[in-house]
Amino acid sequence: MLQETGRKYLRSGVLPHMWCSGCGIGIMMGALLRSFEELEYKNKDIVVVTGIGCTGKLDDYVTTNALHGTHGRALAFATGIKAFKPDLKVVVLMGDGDCVTIGGNHFIHAARRNIDLTAIVVNNFNFGMTGGQASGTTSGGKITSTTLYGNPENDIDISALACVAGANYVARITPYHGWELKQYIKEGLMKKGFSLIEMISPCPTNYGKYNKMENPLQMLRWLKEKGVSSEDYARLGESEKDEYFVIGKLCDRDIPDFNTRYEEIRVRALSS
Numbered sequence: 705m706l707q708e709t710g711r712k713y714l715r716s717g718v719l720p721h722m723w724c725s726g727c728g729i730g731i732m733m734g735a736l737l738r739s740f741e742e743l744e745y746k747n748k749d750i751v752v753v754t755g756i757g758c759t760g761k762l763d764d765y766v767t768t769n770a771l772h773g774t775h776g777r778a779l780a781f782a783t784g785i786k787a788f789k790p791d792l793k794v795v796v797l798m799g800d801g802d803c804v805t806i807g808g809n810h811f812i813h814a815a816r817r818n819i820d821l822t823a824i825v826v827n828n829f830n831f832g833m834t835g836g837q838a839s840g841t842t843s844g845g846k847i848t849s850t851t852l853y854g855n856p857e858n859d860i861d862i863s864a865l866a867c868v869a870g871a872n873y874v875a876r877i878t879p880y881h882g883w884e885l886k887q888y889i890k891e892g893l894m895k896k897g898f899s900l901i902e903m904i905s906p907c908p909t910n911y912g913k914y915n916k917m918e919n920p921l922q923m924l925r926w927l928k929e930k931g932v933s934s935e936d937y938a939r940l941g942e943s944e945k946d947e948y949f950v951i952g953k954l955c956d957r958d959i960p961d962f963n964t965r966y967e968e969i970r971v972r973a974l975s976s
């Protein structure tokens with residue numbers, strides 16, 4: 705199965721990939737390609753859209769259609785593709801810096817518009833590629849290369865933001881939970897409307913180094929311990945909650961997506 709996945713969706717001659725040892729992005733790529741295979745997607749029907757950053761390099765490795773955009777704008781490019789070619793399966797791959805720091809406004813409006821895209825956000829709490837600067841998801845007090853004595857800002861909850869903005873499907877998981885990661889990606893791909901899979905991910909090279917988790921195994925253990933179900937999270941004391949995060953499916957509904965509404969309006973306008 706794995707061999708077959710590699711042959712079908714991976715470009716030959718490009719491995720080894722550029723991601724650091726212990727990074728979660730490769731695990732996400734494996735889960736994504738296995739999802740394509742299990743859903744029997746044809747390469748010509750898929751468009752992988754990326755922005756800038758470590759996650760944004762993923763389009764280099766796949767044989768599907770791909771568009772490598774500018775920083776923070778992957779969702780804007782993907783929206784244009786989906787609006788013009790609704791039959792394509794459009795997947796948008798971003799890091800937290802790309803998605804909700806540089807491109808936060810595009811993210812809110814893609815979810816609000818409920819455009820039929822699947823966004824996968826690798827959230828490692830910093831701008832990994834450029835040296836570990838604080839991003840919009842760096843928690844208050846955490847150390848990064850630009851907050852050496854602690855981050856004075858609060859972080860954005862990416863999944864909660866997508867839910868309230870109007871996304872049809874939202875799930876959060878980690879690379880430690882590989883089977884669930886693939887299942888959520890598959891459900892997101894099959895869902896009509898905007899779907900978000902947030903993968904809380906290790907960046908041992910930068911975020912880990914500054915926060916006493918330079919060893920990739922330490923980061924993976926940290927994700928295993930801190931990712932809890934919503935029931936377990938509710939049982940935590942208020943002072944503990946900052947250190948944990950909820951994993952699982954957070955939102956699943958069927959509000960009509962952008963293309964469906966657009967088509968209804970187009971038909972109405974033509975018949976009036």
Ligand code: SF4
Nearest residue numbers: 723724727758832907
């Ligand atoms: S810098 Fe961080 S996010 Fe980038 S490849 Fe290395 S571990 Fe992954």
